Amino acid sequence: MQHRVDEIRQLSDRELWRHCPGRLNPADLPSRGTMASALMDQVLWWQEPDFLRESTTNWPTIEVYDLNHEAQMEMVKNITPITLSLVSMSSTFVCQSIKELIDSKKYGGLNRLLRVTSYVIRFIKKCRKQTDSFDPFISRSEMNQSELLWIKSVQRSFFDIQEVLRCKGRLNNLSLYLLSKNPAxxxxxxxxxxxxxxxxxxxxxxxxxxxxxxxxxxxxxxxxxxxxxxxxxxxxxxxxxxERPSYSSVTAPDVPNERVSDQPPFTHTGLTLLDPCIFQRRISLRKYTYVCLLVRQRGLFILSSPQIWE
Structure with missing residues (x-):
């Protein structure tokens, strides 16, 4: 589209261009939400505007105001700044503006915030033609740079300093990582x-x-x-x-009367069937036992038939 516009500008003069108001321009009908069914009844859509059939002196014109130098300087003076710069002219990052560009409260994790910041920094570097990298993944160095940028921004908003404020101790000669010896x-x-x-x-x-x-x-x-x-x-x-406390144990119910009554053994019993026992002659016999509920005595008997009713 840009090549076509440049070609039109080269082949025509500026004085030949005229202004067409939006209410008379057929191309503005679809762009302003007119439905396709409504275009069937639009005369402007199927025919050209009426002023094209008239003389060029009756064509609509646009008023161009010639502003003097003082008015132009006043307009430039009152312009509202709406662009925040993340990089300076020396290609170093301005840490005090990162919190205004990226709202950290929109992100629920540190890694996601640092990745978004890394993509923003990469975009700015590509706009300034400082890098030609097209790697879709974020590197560890870019994450560290984003983290350092946020640390400077947070410290500047509270302590009003330019560099990273670190703790100074007496362990500088220790063989540790620099950030461990002097934490931010x-x-x-x-x-x-x-x-x-x-x-x-x-x-x-x-x-x-x-x-x-x-x-x-x-x-x-x-x-x-x-x-x-x-x-x-x-x-x-x-x-x-x-860390939630475990479920409390259920209180055991009272012992039934049959278990604590003063009665003779086998007054109250429970019946239990045992598995079949195979003897030397390969005779399978079923056994059952009576369990006394009072003194826990058992009586073992042989079941003659596996039928329940017997």
Whole structure:
């Protein structure tokens, strides 16, 4: 379509173009929701506009206002900024605007938030022609870059600093990861911190407050971290299901009168049939026993026939 427009512009002059109002333009009928059945009765759809049959002096015109230099400067001065920049002219990311571009509360997990942020960064780099990668998958380095961008954004909104604020200790000579020796400081009242705690709680397989806090402190130091972790772990649905108390045992009923009465043995009995017994002559005999319900004595008898009525 752009090539056709360029060709028309090259073959025609600007003075030959005229304006056609929307109410007289047949092409505007379908684009404004006119049904196909209604187009059968539209005269404008089947014929050209009436002004085309008249002289060009009677054709509709559009008024063009010639603005002076002061009016144009005033229009530029009062323009409303609606575009937020994520990258600066030096191709470095501006961390204070990421929270305005991406609403973290729309995402229920940390990994999903970081993937979306990585795709946004990749799109901006492609628009600035800083990368030619067409890999559909997000790499680990891109996820780390997105995480660092969110950490800077969260810290800047609370501490008003430019770089990442980290804890300084006396373990710099220890052979540990840099983030473990100097964890990043994070506030407690931010949704990104909530996603971070839930992500750590999922990685430790819902092990509890102590394990979740230990896993977090390997890279981050959250202000009042135990209080934050305890509040979020308490609201975890999986933990609530696993830590729910077991069902209480049913109270056993009282012993029947036949079991505790002072009567002779075999006054109250129960009948039990046993499996057939095969002897040396391969004769199968069925046995049955009477069980006394009072003193637990048993009487064993041989059943002559397997018929129940006998």
């Amino acid at each position: 400081i994070l506030p407690l009242d931010d949704y990104f911190v909530k996603l971070l705690v839930l992500w750590a709680h999922w990685n430790v397989k819902h092990s509890g407050v102590a394990d979740t806090l230990t896993y977090l402190q390997e890279r981050f130091w959250i202000l009042k971290g135990r209080q934050v972790v305890r509040r979020l772990v308490k609201s975890c649905t999986v933990c609530c299901k696993l």
